[in-house]
Amino acid sequence: MRSPLEMLFVPLGWALRNHRNGEKHSVLSRPGWDAPETITLRSDSFREGENIDDRHSPPGRGSNLSPQLSWTGVPAGTRQLVLVFEDLDLPFDRPGLHTLGILPPDKHDAAEGELTPGHETIRWVPTGHGSRLGYLGPRPLPGHGPHHYRFHLLALDNAIDPASPIPDIDALDHHITGRAIARGTLEGHQTG
16 A cells, blocks of 8 residues: 555656666666676575565665575686666666675675664775765656566676765776676566
């Protein structure tokens, strides 16, 4: 059941139903971000192509609890991992970034609720939501219809200098372009 506030946005969602950013604004469309898909990314919280439970959505819909993630197939020679969570159906001409983090190469999973701003081994990069760091769950515009959300994990053959400032995704391009040696993707959805 929708809250009264959500009901206010339903007409806007209906009006924007045919406006979606799609693949053209996916992180994988950025020059140099594509790599062989040899990493298998999984979750115990949802399966590939299935619904992401509301408990993984922000307050008002859920508790913003990050889903459990695990991965295999990270190649030898990996020096850094980059985790991205994006919305492919945002009705604007910009990427729908929800989460952007730099992980150590020996990390193989993230427990449910682990992707928090104060995590000791994850370096967070601010997303398009101001200076917010850490996980931001899915919450499609009410009335907009189904949204496809993707987690991407990229393996880099070069470590990112911890002292190098990375204020946004554009600054991260320099560290990923030509350095991504493998990737994995996990897709889920929610309906607005």
